[in-house]
Amino acid sequence: MTIQSIDLMALAPTLVVALGALVALIAELVTRRGQVAVGVGLVTVAVAVPFAVAASGEQTLCSGVDSACSYVVTPLSVALQVIVLVSTAVVLLMASADIADRRVPGGEFVFLMLCSVSGAVLIPATNDLVTLIVALEVVSLPTFALVALRQGESRAAEAALKAFIFSIASVAVSLYGIALLYGTTGAVSFDQLAAAAQASDPTPLATAGLVMLLAVVAFKIAAIPFHGWAPDTYQGATVPVAAYLSVVSKAAGFSALLLITGTFAAWSEMWAPVVAVLAGVTMLGGNLVALRQRLAVRLLAWSSIAQAGYIVVPLAAVAGSVAWGPDVANAVVGYLVAYAAMNLGAFAVVAVVARRTGIVEWGDYRGLARRSPGLAVALAFFLASLAGLPPGLIGLLVKVRVLVVPVESGVWWLAAVMAVATVIGLAYYLAWAAQLFRQPDVDERPVTAEQATGSWTAVVSVAACLALTVAFSVAPSLALGLVDRF
Amino acid sequence: MTSNWLLPALLVVPLMAAGILLVAGRRAERWATWFGVGVQSVGLLLTLGALAEFKRGSAGSMQLVVEAEWIPELLVDFRLGVDGISLPLVALTSLLGWCAAVYTVRRVPEPGRARAFVGLLLLLQVGMLGTFMALDLILFFLFFEVVLAPMWFLIAFWGSGERRRAANTFILYTVLGSVVMLVGFLLVIVKTGSADMVELAGGLGEQMSGGAQLAAALLILGGLAVKTPMWPFHTWLPDAHTSAPTVGSVLLAGVLLKMGTYGMVRIVVPTLPDAMVRIAPYLAAFAVIGILYGAMASYGQQDLKRVIAFSSVGHMGFVLLGISTLSVVGINAALFGNIAHGVITGLLFFVVGGIKERTGTTAFASLPRGLYASAPRLGFLLGFAAVASLGLPGLAGFWGEFLALVGAYHPAVPEHLYYRAMLVLAAVGMVLAAAYFLRVLRRVGQGPGSEKTMDDVAADEWLSWTPLIALTVVLGLVPVLVFEVTDPAVRMVVESVAGALP
């Protein structure tokens, strides 16, 4: 019985984050000030990133039998880990304001978030189904607690409940899928599964198993029809938690999707159409319903559902001459990076405005440019990027990058659906951006006094996102070529 | 190419200026418009420099080329260059930009906010100039889209009437068109492996299979047709023109419409010759329908700006007819038609803007009659611009249309008789054009003259309009100024199509 040698350096990012979680919890208990927990959180992330980059190319948790390791670090995984970590830093900055004025218990909040992040950092590098499912659970469960953490808000509990029930249902279904896959192939490790996929055509059971496995991924990235929970949960939770859900937990979902589709690349004619329909419906449905939204957070929820649809398009277009490969994966990661920056920025501004003025409906953002020009210009820039309209250059470029794949593989209907979806999307992004610059109507909404403490960190988060998005717009290969950097 | 800093400077100067205005405080409201004039004047000087630098002899090849790698993943290089086809359009854009800036000095439309208004105009300028200078497909698409947001804000915030609906129809319709065009571009890039327009025009495009060429051409033409606008994709134009502020409709009609036809001549014709030869007759049919439809629809309009909007549909119909002949005379006529329409319709919209400013309306129902009496010089300009627009020989409008007819007599494509029928229909369009313009002159200019109530054309209006008036006459009398630049480049384009002709 050989003792399994574990290369701690490879696992460093996850361990550092987990450790950070504990330290944050204890720090808050000792110093009684939530701000310290946020500080610890930021430091943890700062330490974790170099470790993640350093770990590139390593692999560990290998079984003695067939040396199939269940933790393999590839450039793709490093890129995804970096995205998750940087996004968490921004969310922590956003949340520090809520923590400062006791609306959310600081220590528990940071602890739960870092636990979830440790799972999210784990997923990209997993190499077998068991670790994948466990990591997914590690990401999901703390987030439901985060959603419910909102003091004195009955709807938070309802939001957490909805997300929770949807999650356990989809996990159960996916587990059944895994059982079927294991049943038909006798393997759980991705390498063996890939070999089995290359060896033979998918048996009916395997097909059913794989499609059911996609359920948990569809839940995580909130793709229609597994999107029901998303708008309600985002509305119920605090804005930073909604931001976390829309970026980090979705990034985890996309990592899982990339791994699964990568493993079963040989069976792409089987799963590609399913993913394509999923992407098409999500893009169209997300944008169509977003047209009707009045609440800012709900609109951003539906917008992030639609954006998830765009991100899946390259995977959906795997057909004919285009096989699953680095080209497709880079397109997904490219869009994901840009999406993270734009989306977090939009959520950050909404968070700041919600806290300062209590405005929840995007219609009431009328004349924001008059009162706080900086925020208005930033939000306009993020909305333009999400819409894919210059000056939001990166939003447009990543859409072009994503659109290349279906055009190359000849999946015309998908390209057409994306074109139509983009136009519909433009309608509501533009409507909101216009509100910012219109003349404020007569009964100017009283701007409550600025919460002194903690408000500067929220503004810093907006500035960070703005800097990132502008940097991407000027030098798009930062985002589009992220994977090749590691 | 010594001075290849010219073209990037043409883009960077307005961009920086827009940035400065964005950052400048509320005090900037006072000097914003003068700042705008300054920047546009610098732009004009740079353009004159480019015109001087441009070697007429080798007008066929790209000059003042600037190249820098930007996004390797998308094969996008920041490549700018100018040749016989794009130089006149760059010059037209700079000129109209300058005239617009001068006009805005003391006439910032409701609700003021000069800083934002001038900033948006400068952003618009960057987008327009960039589109004409880009030599990379995706770069062309990016600049094509850069124009949309500023124009949307100009219409939605400074426009009149139900401006929000008009602005939304404008931007959604155009974005759908440009995304369809993007899919076409991507198909070309995917199939040929290169996004460089010069390479593609050189012969790379011909290697694409017939079917792929046809698909790409239809997609790209679809997108460009929305921008031209070609019938039946024109519904956004009248609303956009009626609601846009004066300067907005001048630039919209003067330059934005040309991006569509420019795209056809620069990208579709040389890169996808086989497809173009098969599509040309249908393009000619749509063009002629556009001419007749535009003329008849504008006769029925009850608003001055809508009449001019539909007249633009008619004029662009002639330009499309010129392009569809794929012959040297035809395409030269199309390019000349672009410039002439830009100058004349720009002037027309300025004059109508002047009328709207003085009478507060452009609807025939409420417009006072007898403009010739109440504001003689303004009336004369309205008459002059209307006559130029209906294609009076001796003024710029005539050459574009007449030579398009001459081109249609001998098209490069085999369907000669079909084109001669188109020729006759287009000629009928000319008399319809005369009909609706004379109706306008009769309704607005003539009539029981009220005594001199309105103040006549002011000094700054003269300053802003004189270049256009002069250009209309000069281009009318000496059309070769444009032809000597465009002809060599057009011959190159026609050569690349010659291979595909039976």
Next chain:
Amino acid sequence: MHLSLPLLLSVSLFGIGVYGLLVRRNAILVLMSVELMLNGVNVSLVAFDVFWAEALRAGQSLAIFVITIAAAEIGLGLAILLLLYRMRGSIAIDEATDLREDAA
């Protein structure tokens, strides 16, 4: 014993679980039905593990992981239900519809 018998059991358990999940009004019973679904999965996993009997015995190890996951889920689920009960006074799922689309 032929492989199909345990699979039949697992499918039926899973089916009942899904039925309970969708129909029951009381949240706790919903959680119980999810448990049922997970146990259905366990049965099939163990059955397949016996069938394949491969070196790593991945099926059984995954079954154990599933059990731990179920425990974690239930712990968190009950905590959320507790909060819900304190806020709302009832844990009926179909009453928890404050957050919804205000379709005009």
Next chain:
Amino acid sequence: MTAPLVMVLIPAVAAFVGLLVGGMSRAAAGAIAVAGPLGALVVAGLLATEQPWTDPIVDTGFHGVLQPFPAATVVDGLAVSVALMVSFVATLVQIYSIGYMKAEPRYSSYAAFVSLFTAAMLAVVVAGDLLLLVVGWEVMGLCSYLLIGQNWERQEARRAAVKAFLVTKVGDIGFIVGIVVLIGATGTTLVPNAVQAASSDPTVATVASGLILLGVLGKSAQFPLHAWLPDAMAGPSPVSALIHAATMVAAGVYVVARFYPMFLAAPGVLTAMAVIACITMLGAAVISLVQSDLKRVLAWSTVSQLAYMVAALAVGSRDAAVFHLLSHAFFKALLFLAAGAIIHAVGSSALRDIGGLRRSMPVTFMTMTIGLLALVGVFPLAGFFSKESVLVAAEHAAAGDEVVAPWVGWLVLVVAVVTIAVTAAYAVRLWMLTWAGPRRGNGPIHEAPPVMYLPLVLLAVPTLLFGFTALDVSALPTWIQANATEPLGTPAALTPALVTIALSVVALLIGVGIGWRSRLPSAIGDGTSILARGLGVDAAYDWLVVRPFLVLVGWTTEFDQHVIQRTVSGVGSGTAATGGRLQRTQRGDVQRYVSTALTALIVAVVITLVTVAT
């Protein structure tokens, strides 16, 4: 810058300067106005002196369509003679206008447009390049539109201006398409080369000349595009004299003369021209007989006289047509200016208010009588000789030695003779109603000021003497033929033949008889009868062209407003509606969400299984 171009540019510059500086002082405006055409006349005179124009074509050596400004010019007998006439008449009209337009506030723009018109007409006359021809042709149409609409306060002036421009523009479609066909077929834009190349290929010749004929019918107010000329009388009289009598309407005839070898190569077109000319000739003369307005009588008479020129061209004699063109220009300008003087004095142009002015306006009386005599064709006036030359040409054609079939010659001859009678009738009626009989209307009538009657006298001189130049072959005929770019056989003397003289004298006497009987005031009529309103041609237009056009316009705006607009906004609201329906699936119950999700999953599994199986 060749001499012909200078001749064209002087009036153009005068127009531009007049427009700019005219507002300041009327005297300056008047001076510049006269200086324009006078300068052109001087240059034309200089051109005339170097008579045997050695190399007629001065081209810029750059053919093909994309050339610098088409400045090629043609200088030969035909061009110089017509140019002399045009600038002479224009100068006189400008001088006359100074007096006539004394009360006109917008005199400077009027004078400028008249000079611009002169430049355009001269451009057509000396055009050696098809493009220059088209430029001149259209600018002339524009000036006529502007000048008819000079006092646009009046409703009928506005309507007449638009009608004139549009009807001529309809003709211009044919003209422009014809020019396009010519350029396309022959590949060159130089007039002589193009005409030479076209005349060698019969199909191109027929198509091109047929189309150009359309433009000519519009410009020279021949049936069926003649309806605009009578209404154009709403413009000031000097304008009617210059544009709608002497020059512009003659431009059509001039262009056919310039393109004559091509027309000769298309006998079919010539026959059509002959038929159209005959219809117009007789129809217009008869209508003129019943007009109740002084200027409308002269207008219809012009239509009829123009038909003579077209008929002459149709029967193969270019010289006769040009000869009649020149003489007609003189006496018809004279008649219109005289009519202008009368209207200026009496204040209205209706025949009811005019009568018995013999004693109060002696000079106008004398000159108008000379004009009317020339119109009728009484020996020794210019009209007699030019009309006779047309009859002689018709008689040659009838004898069968022309390109056209003999019956065409006979038709033209007979109709021409009958029209002489009718012309005599309306001329006498006009003379009697204006000068003889009791003084109708009231108020003191005194002679027009010298600046107005001097041009009348100056015009009366050529009306008297011009005829004699045609007698010997060395004068006018050689002049017209003088190294014309396309020689047409030996220049035959335009001397009248005995038999035609006899015929015309008889017709004349009959006409006078009819005219005498209808001189009574009661025979004036109120101009509302079908005949008076131009045989219902206007009504026909309204039904055949205007009404269908307006219906089409209605459909287009309807179609554009509803169908296309509705589809676009429909798509917009449609998407919003689907958004709404999708929204309704989100009623908040999480179990409903999960059930939709799971059903979707089952459907996906089933479909994938089916697709993988196949």
